[in-house]
Amino acid sequence: MHDLAHIAGKYDTDKAVHTSYLRNYENYFDGLRADAVRLLELGIKEGGSLYLWRDYFERGLVIGLDVEAVRLDDPTGRIRTYQGMQQDTQLLDRIARENAPDGFDIIIDDCAHIGVLARASFWHLFERHLKPGGVYVIEDWGTGYWDSWLDGVTYRRGRKELNPALYRLTRIIARAQQHTFVGRLPLAGWLLSRVKALVVGAQYCSHNYGMVGFVKELIDELGAADITHPQRGVGAPRTSKFRELRISPSHLFIIKS
Numbered sequence: 001m002h003d004l005a006h007i008a009g010k011y012d013t014d015k016a017v018h019t020s021y022l023r024n025y026e027n028y029f030d031g032l033r034a035d036a037v038r039l040l041e042l043g044i045k046e047g048g049s050l051y052l053w054r055d056y057f058e059r060g061l062v063i064g065l066d067v068e069a070v071r072l073d074d075p076t077g078r079i080r081t082y083q084g085m086q087q088d089t090q091l092l093d094r095i096a097r098e099n100a101p102d103g104f105d106i107i108i109d110d111c112a113h114i115g116v117l118a119r120a121s122f123w124h125l126f127e128r129h130l131k132p133g134g135v136y137v138i139e140d141w142g143t144g145y146w147d148s149w150l151d152g153v154t155y156r157r158g159r160k161e162l163n164p165a166l167y168r169l170t171r172i173i174a175r176a177q178q179h180t181f182v183g184r185l186p187l188a189g190w191l192l193s194r195v196k197a198l199v200v201g202a203q204y205c206s207h208n209y210g211m212v213g214f215v216k217e218l219i220d221e222l223g224a225a226d227i228t229h230p231q232r233g234v235g236a237p238r239t240s241k242f243r244e245l246r247i248s249p250s251h252l253f254i255i256k257s
């Protein structure tokens with residue numbers, strides 16, 4: 001048995017140069033190596049990463065999707081490829097039906113790296129075609145910080161030290177929100193809530209564009225229990241659909257509950 005870096009070095013895949021990616025993959029995948037995993041990768045270029053997964057998971061079935069036609073030489077018959085768009089949900093359903101009717105164990109998005117496309121395929125595949133306990137990986141989410149990228153926007157640094165005036169204002173609004181008088185005037189409650197959102201929001205130098213915006217939406221899903229908290233939140237109470245979200249530089253892993 002060889003480790004992932006050794007196998008990656010044999011093939012034409014950019015995963016070979018991302019040593020931190022390979023380390024992350026080994027952390028999550030090592031325990032699955034002997035299993036007959038069903039793995040789907042979105043975005044396959046010349047197919048190098050499919051050979052890598054085929055060799056690493058010796059009993060695995062490896063499926064790839066790319067907008068370009070990709071011809072592979074695979075005598076094992078354990079690699080299958082499809083041509084199409086990552087956001088084509090009907091095609092994703094067909095791929096799942098033909099290869100993993102009980103769900104995929106692993107799905108990797110190394111495709112367009114465009115927030116709205118990654119998000120469309122993520123929610124479709126995560127909800128319908130990833131097994132409970134399955135792993136969904138997203139590569140290169142940092143493209144959202146590049147202005148030269150289709151939906152990326154340059155990150156502007158903001159001040160990180162406390163702004164005492166805005167903090168005091170936040171406290172005043174929060175106290176007013178708890179006043180029984182406000183409870184009797186729905187419009188006042190709504191107005192205070194909007195003003196607080198503006199004042200609090202102005203104190204963070206965050207960025208919600210492209211893949212970065214999508215990653216922040218994933219953090220919201222982790223917060224589902226608080227978002228729907230019976231006393232403090234809104235909507236029907238529920239827990240997160242994620243057991244774990246681990247974010248590394250430009251690489252993230254989600255484990256389905």
Ligand SMILES: C[S@@+](CC[C@H](N)C(=O)[O-])C[C@H]1O[C@@H](n2cnc3c(N)ncnc32)[C@H](O)[C@@H]1O
Pocket residue numbers: 012013014015041042043044045046047048049065066067068084085086087110111112117
């Ligand atoms: C970074 S490369 C994939 C590299 C490969 N996973 C590897 O590790 O060697 C991205 C691939 O995504 C494909 N792609 C880009 N946008 C796409 C889309 N919307 N749907 C399907 N494939 C797309 C490109 O054709 C390209 O081959």
